[in-house]
Amino acid sequence: MTKILAIDTSCDETSGAVTEGSRVLSNILWSQASLHSKWGGVVPSLAKRAHQERIGWVINRALKVSKLTPSEVDAIAVTVGPGLAIALEVGIQKAKELAMKYNKPLITVNHVEGHILSVFAETPKHKVNISFPAIALVLSGKHSDIVLVKDFGSYEIIAYTIDDALGEALDKAARMLGLGYPGGAILEKMAKMGNANKYGLPIPMMGKESRFVFSYSGLKSAMWRLVENEKPLTKEKIYDLAASFQDKAFKHVERLLIKVLDKYKASDFLFGGGVSANLEIRKCIRGLCKERGVKFHIPYTKNTCGDNAAMIGVASYFKYKKELFVKPNDLDEVERIPRARVDSLFPWEH
Numbered sequence: 548m549t550k551i552l553a554i555d556t557s558c559d560e561t562s563g564a565v566t567e568g569s570r571v572l573s574n575i576l577w578s579q580a581s582l583h584s585k586w587g588g589v590v591p592s593l594a595k596r597a598h599q600e601r602i603g604w605v606i607n608r609a610l611k612v613s614k615l616t617p618s619e620v621d622a623i624a625v626t627v628g629p630g631l632a633i634a635l636e637v638g639i640q641k642a643k644e645l646a647m648k649y650n651k652p653l654i655t656v657n658h659v660e661g662h663i664l665s666v667f668a669e670t671p672k673h674k675v676n677i678s679f680p681a682i683a684l685v686l687s688g689k690h691s692d693i694v695l696v697k698d699f700g701s702y703e704i705i706a707y708t709i710d711d712a713l714g715e716a717l718d719k720a721a722r723m724l725g726l727g728y729p730g731g732a733i734l735e736k737m738a739k740m741g742n743a744n745k746y747g748l749p750i751p752m753m754g755k756e757s758r759f760v761f762s763y764s765g766l767k768s769a770m771w772r773l774v775e776n777e778k779p780l781t782k783e784k785i786y787d788l789a790a791s792f793q794d795k796a797f798k799h800v801e802r803l804l805i806k807v808l809d810k811y812k813a814s815d816f817l818f819g820g821g822v823s824a825n826l827e828i829r830k831c832i833r834g835l836c837k838e839r840g841v842k843f844h845i846p847y848t849k850n851t852c853g854d855n856a857a858m859i860g861v862a863s864y865f866k867y868k869k870e871l872f873v874k875p876n877d878l879d880e881v882e883r884i885p886r887a888r889v890d891s892l893f894p895w896e897h
């Protein structure tokens with residue numbers, strides 16, 4: 548079975564993984580969250596330096612855990628976009644070096660495709676059975692995308708965000724409440740203790756769901772005004788504000804998904820990205836799928852919900868089978884594509 552050493556440095560996690568087919572042999576993550584937290588968001592120059600410092604370590608560790616040497620893998624895979632340009636460069640540079648040194652084919656992967664296919668990641672205890680067409684929902688710090696998956700490598704974007712991504716909006720709300728960065732997971736904890744109906748925040752795009760876009764700027768502004776009015780914040784207020792914001796933010800996803808599931812008939816639903824770790828939104832979407840007889844899939848562990856290299860390894864396996872390699876002579880053509888779209892090929896794949 549094909550063994551792949553995969554790398555992702557698209558944002559603020561430095562990650563290396565080894566996969567065998569769609570099985571994850573190792574998935575090593577070095578989070579930069581604490582480095583960026585005091586700035587309330589990712590600082591590109593700090594991210595780049597931290598990736599440079601850690602990349603060698605995560606790759607060695609991923610190989611060690613999988614008990615393989617670089618000569619024993621069949622290919623090197625790397626994220627080339629979308630993501631932070633100077634962060635992506637670090638992983639790409641390393642992947643090219645390894646491909647040349649060990650004479651291995653290089654596979655370039657779209658980060659959103661990685662999140663979509665992250666649900667295919669298997670372990671000895673977790674087997675996956677997915678059919679197409681499928682609907683994929685990627686909710687992360689940078690993306691709110693709904694994608695029709697016709698086959699591996701064949702994607703149609705159904706919905707996208709016109710301003711903030713959901714994870715980004717959750718992070719900003721958490722910041723308004725003084726909860727730190729990244730805030731999605733902390734907001735979830737606070738929300739559990741609060742009353743979602745205490746405050747009258749708006750559900751974004753109410754009645755306009757057939758436009759098939761996400762938008763969080765209005766909800767974010769309303770939250771900002773509300774938080775300012777409620778200051779000084781008590782614990783109880785924070786719980787209720789967190790619950791209210793999360794509830795309205797998720798209702799927007801739910802209402803849009805109902806439209807999508809009614810329009811596009813799919814057998815399976817794939818949910819990935821950092822926000823897919825949230826139990827509340829999982830429960831809601833699982834319910835929607837169940838009512839419609841659609842099989843619901845999530846990544847097998849929290850580490851494969853957010854940014855990680857295992858999903859890049861899994862996604863690259865399907866490209867490996869189609870021999871979508873970068874030819875040795877074309878290695879120089881490979882570069883970061885910060886705004887890469889999941890429905891398009893990379894220039895060197897044409």
Ligand code: KG4
Nearest residue numbers: 687688689714729731732821822825853854
């Ligand atoms: O996929 P990811 O690691 O990075 C991007 O590709 O952007 O997603 C990170 C996002 C952050 O906004 C973070 O707050 C959010 O995922 N997140 C969560 C949870 N865990 C992480 N949001 C809601 N609930 C969670 N439990």
Ligand code: ZN
Nearest residue numbers: 662687853854
């Ligand atoms: Zn991501």
